[in-house]
Amino acid sequence: MSTMKIKLPYVIFLGDVEDKTLVKTGAGLAKWCGDDVLGQLRLASCAVDLGLTELTLTEAIAKGAKSLVIGVATVGGSVKPSWLPTFVQALEAGLDIINGLHTNLSNIPELAEAQQKSSGQIINIRQVTGEFPIATGKKRRGMRLLTVGTDCAVGKKYTALELSLGLNTAGIDATFRATGQTGIMIAGEGLPVDSVVSDFVSGAAELISPDNNADHWDIIEGQGSLFNPSFSAVSLGLLHGSQPDAIIVCHDVARETISTCPDYQLPTLQACIDLHLQCARIVNPTVRCIGISVNTSSLNQDKREEYLQALEQELGLPCVDPLITGCDTLIKELMMQFYPQQTRLAHAEL
Known part of the structure; x- marks a missing residue:
């Protein structure tokens, strides 16, 4: 299994979504990792509110944020163009971006360029590495x-x-x-x-x-x-x-x-x-x-x-x-x- 480490604390990015069922990632982190969450970052047209402290990127950095966690799970795992300026700014400021979407953010040219020029890293959780075996069907202990x-x-x-x-x-x-x-x-x-x-x-x-x-x-x-x-x-x-x-x-x-x-x-x-x-x-x-x-x-x-x-x-x-x-x-x-x-x-x- 892959093990990852999120730099703490972090701000949850909700983008501009309108459907609350699309922010289950953010909602889960808010409930289970409350001490690590500084607040939420929403774009102007976002209709979903997790009830967290409202922060701009500048405010999140001032509060000590080390990572920007994408709290949205879109259908198909796509990334909206309207999100990219915030992601670029976060990387340029040295924040890591924690990405649970299917889209590999490292393949988006402007994000790849921003990552190369800063200390911020893109962590693509869904990009699995290595090979997996076919199932054996053998009974395991436990x-x-x-x-x-x-x-x-x-x-x-x-x-x-x-x-x-x-x-x-x-x-x-x-x-x-x-x-x-x-x-x-x-x-x-x-x-x-x-x-x-x-x-x-x-x-x-x-x-x-x-x-x-x-x-x-x-x-x-x-x-x-x-x-x-x-x-x-x-x-x-x-x-x-x-x-x-x-x-x-x-x-x-x-x-x-x-x-x-x-x-x-x-x-x-x-x-x-x-x-x-x-x-x-x-x-x-x-x-x-x-x-x-x-x-x-x-x-x-x-x-x-x-x-x-x-x-x-x-x-x-x-x-x-x-x-x-x-x-x-x-x-x-x-x-x-x-x-x-x-x-x-x-x-x-x-």
Whole structure:
């Protein structure tokens, strides 16, 4: 896996985007790396606000910024021409640019020239180096959980982060395994699987979650969705390569159609569970679904509680919003499913 180091602190660049779903990178950094974030830098027509301190580039530098992090994840990973003057100025001022987009900024002439003339560097997180093996399919030691979803951008990363934190707090050895640009920025290491040639995605997933201690859990950040025609290939490769012992299905209660294909309806949660288990059983016949993670930010508290309770009754699984209700019930379910004797002893001591 590639390991990268971001010079701290940094300012998050939001550009001139109008859709809040395109700034999930910035939102993730604001939540998980708050002490390292000085503020946000927005162009005049930007309609998205993360609620951070508003900074110009000059103000960010005066506050000690060492890096400019692109907090936008555009469809296709393109770079808008309107962003380039800010990037050039940042490099000329000696700031690093942390780029999680598919576009290699080093291939843009004016940015390459600015980089050569200054101490600022372009760090392209998605530009993977080296060769990846094809998957072997061999069983590896240790335990693995993969977050999957009904669509893209439904909380797979946040669920994995919250769960790994909760497991470690509960005394269970767990590691968050980042597979996307935001997760890599948060964790400091990882592998952007959507930049790996399709034949080698499963092999890359094996590298992400190697042999480990028998009771160690790799909490692997899922990507895309088997139900999204645009990104299903990476989802299946990650599912087979990670050989999960458990999955958590992620969903957004406000979502009705596939994000990139609005003519496609979102699957039911039961259909999502069934298809993922069917595909995962090819590499791990004992895989199981231990719960549902739902983004309920569009609901008020009463509606949220009503929805999650009804969903639990329907599916017979714990259903949570990890950023609001936490992951305790998911952790309890994992313990009951995989460590039943320890769970019974713990209950007996209460």
